[in-house]
Amino acid sequence: MPEDDYDFILVGAGSAGCVLADRLTRNGRFSVLLLEAGGSDARFWIKIPIGYAINYANPALNWGYHTEADEGLSGRSSYWPRGRVIGGSSSINAMAYVRGQARDFEDWVAAGADGWGWPAVQRIYDAMETPSGHEAAGRATAGGxxxxxxxxxxxxxxxxxxxxxxxxxxxxxxxxxxxxxxxxxxxxxxNVRRGRRWSAADAFLRPAMKRSTLRVITHAHVSRLEFNGPKVVGLSFEQHGRSRRVTARREVILSAGAINSPQILQLSGIGPARLLKSRGIPLRHDLPQVGQGLQDHxxxxxxxxxxxxxxxxxxxxxxxxxxxxxxxxxxxxxxxxxxxxxxxxxxxxxxxxxxxxxxxxxxxxxxxxxxxxxxxxxxxxxxxxxxxxCRPSSRGSVCIRSPDHRDAPAIRPNSLxxxxxxxxxxxxxxxxxxxxxxxxxxxxxxxxxxxxxxxxxxxxxxxxxxxxAATVYHPSCTCRMGNDAGDSVVNARLQVHGVPGLRVVDASAFPNITSGNTNAPTMMLAMRAAEMILQDAG
Missing domain, CATH: 3.30.410.40 (Cholesterol Oxidase; domain 2)
Known part of the structure; x- marks a missing residue:
């Protein structure tokens, strides 16, 4: 494939990005570049299930974010680890596999995410999973x-x-x-197999990396999206101090998570006009809900x-x-x-x-x-x-502090x-x-x-x-699906309102947080999104 020109560019090799890398390269028609800010997941304490307790505070594996002082939590700042490694948070999480309740997804539909009701997502879950033990009883066993x-x-x-x-x-x-x-x-x-963590990287990315149509670049920090008129046509990223630019013939897809996806949008001039002006960012598209609606457990x-x-x-x-x-x-x-x-x-x-x-x-x-x-x-x-x-109603925000992609954004949970x-x-x-x-x-x-x-x-x-009270590490909804730019960031096909060539596919696209752990719904979302992307690509 050309060095700097691809059909699709994916940002983030986490729970969603690994799924997309696999699904978009399976038919051999499309070239895909996957960018990850972290490094390899080939680490002893990542693979051992109980290693969660060690990886929790390892700065080599996660972004190590801290929230702003949260008035609802007695003015405390909370530690929010987010995966910065191949596999993303699925490489450092506690591996609990929880689909969520059926009503969660019916509420997605009510929020404007047409086609994301329980029957549709249940089909994806059944196809995605290989159950074991009691789980096989009474449910489809598709061998996913x-x-x-x-x-x-x-x-x-x-x-x-x-x-x-x-x-x-x-x-x-x-x-x-x-x-x-x-x-x-x-x-x-x-998500354990034969005594070892079974992350999104194990399930999806490793098979995909055997294909010539996929290229993975690690230690790649995205600084901004690139445009041709209103359309996103690529992005710029830094790796080991060197700046590079790559182009996408079809789409750029952000799967950088509920903190980093809105950060990249805002750094690129897509977001609330007043915020961007105050940070010295040239406005590309006024989209007020970018970074808004943050929910967490x-x-x-x-x-x-x-x-x-x-x-x-x-x-x-x-x-x-x-x-x-x-x-x-x-x-x-x-x-x-x-x-x-x-x-x-x-x-x-x-x-x-x-x-x-x-x-x-x-x-x-x-x-x-x-x-x-x-x-x-x-x-x-x-x-x-x-x-x-399960279903908090409070909503917070994620906002960039400066035009520098190296500055962590301000996270305001607005708890209770x-x-x-x-x-x-x-x-x-x-x-x-x-x-x-x-x-x-x-x-x-x-x-x-x-x-x-x-x-x-x-x-x-x-x-x-x-x-x-402490976070359960489930931030979501900061680029949520909805009806239009007035209430959301992306439509039901995960396309950013008013910005051709750009989608967001990760937990930030949830219209509302699901009742349980969010890793399973994030992988499901990416599986269903891949179907839509391939349909739209003909």
Whole structure:
């Protein structure tokens, strides 16, 4: 293929970009350039599932963003790791595979994303996945590239107690939270294959890289899009201090994520006119919603010391880690082969709630965050229960600070800005407490780490949420789909309003955040987008 001329240019080798690279090169008709700001994912702690705790704060693998001071969270700035490596965030995430609830996608349609309702996305999910274990029961098993693993036989025995407690608290226990209407608690399914992380790069990019029609360039930082009149015809990027320009005969597709995709648009003169003028950016197209509508999941976590053994008794001391490491090397099984999330699911916070409004995470481990941002396991038995609000209504923004692409944008989450979200935060604390106070959990608990938890009234629960709640690393909606430029950035075919030759395909295009973890919906979105792109290309 020509050195600097391609049919399609993709920006970002993350969960969406890897999918697009595979799908757009399968028929051999189109040349594709994939640009990634990070480097190789061939790293030991990326491939080991429990390595999430180590990669969480590794500056070599992620952008390491921090939000602006968030008034809704007691004025705190939050750490937002985002993948900067082949595979993107799918190479550093916790590997939980969650489709989301059917109503999430019906709400996409209501927001103007025609054709993205549950029947359409369910078809993509079924074609994309290779289920294992219980997941195969009652669902299509298409044998797709995304490995969705049932690891319940390798999870710590303590995790079964969470399911007993769920029944005692009045929640259902289910085999598969990804089935339609899935409500209750069960074992999480994970993107793990044969004891190793199975990222979007493993599922999609590695097969695509065997084709001569795909070229991948790493350590490539996009500085701006290039235009011919109103049409995007390429982009400029920097690599190792050298600036280069490449052209796209058909389209440039941004898959740089909910922070970087709006940043690139704004740096290129596509965005709110007032913002761009204030940053000295020549206006190409006034598109007010670029960077607006940011949504994320927030979770409150309570930890408890236990009078039974948990993962802490294995991974909280050097000898235990050595034994677990030896077992993993010899068998690819054991504690190191299981991601951090073990039990959880979708529940209703009260009888008056029409649909599940909280996602729970119940893990047989307790830990602390070190001053360096790392995760350090407690030495003695402990566990945690987290609750995140599924569908927050508050929306924030992402805005560039300067014309320099090297300057991190300003991230303003605007957390708990609505009364609905504040009430949901209180309910999250109540549900954790109800689960912790079941006979099953009380029988294995020494004490909560926060001694005041049992006595907190609603005001105290809300204040605790403001003081301690943290992101679950699911930013989305900053280039969302919708009807027109007044309410969105892209149309239902992911084309940027009023800018020919340009699409955005990643979690930033979600009209609203899905109820659960966002990696699975992002890969689904890219699979469906690839169909549309190929249709439009004839």
């Amino acid at each position: 590239p995304v490995w969705v693993q049932d690891l319940s036989d390798q999870m710590h025995p303590f995790s079964a107690r969470f399911l007993t407690a769920a029944r005692q608290a009045g929640f259902d226990v289910m085999d598969d939270m990804n089935r339609e209407g899935g409500e209750g608690l069960g074992y999480y399914r994970s 927030l979770a409150i976590t309570h930890q408890f010391t236990a009078n039974r053994e948990t993962l802490n008794n294995i991974l909280g001391n050097r000898l235990g880690r050595l034994r677990a490491g030896l077992r993993y090397v010899l068998t690819r099984r054991g504690p190191l082969s299981v991601p951090v999330n073990q039990v959880g699911g979708f529940v209703r916070s009260g009888p008056d709630v029409a649909a599940p409004d909280l996602q729970l995470f119940c893990n047989p481990a307790s830990y602390r965050i070190t001053s360096e941002g790392g995760i350090e396991m407690d030495r003695n038995g402990g566990y945690l229960i987290s609750a995140q609000v 800005a609505t009364e609905q979200d504040r009430k949901a935060a209180i309910r999250a604390g109540r549900v954790i407490r109800a689960l912790a106070q079941t006979p099953e959990m009380k029988s294995v608990t020494r004490a909560p780490k926060r001694a005041s938890f049992a006595a907190m009234d609603d005001a105290a629960l809300l204040q605790d949420f403001r003081d301690r």
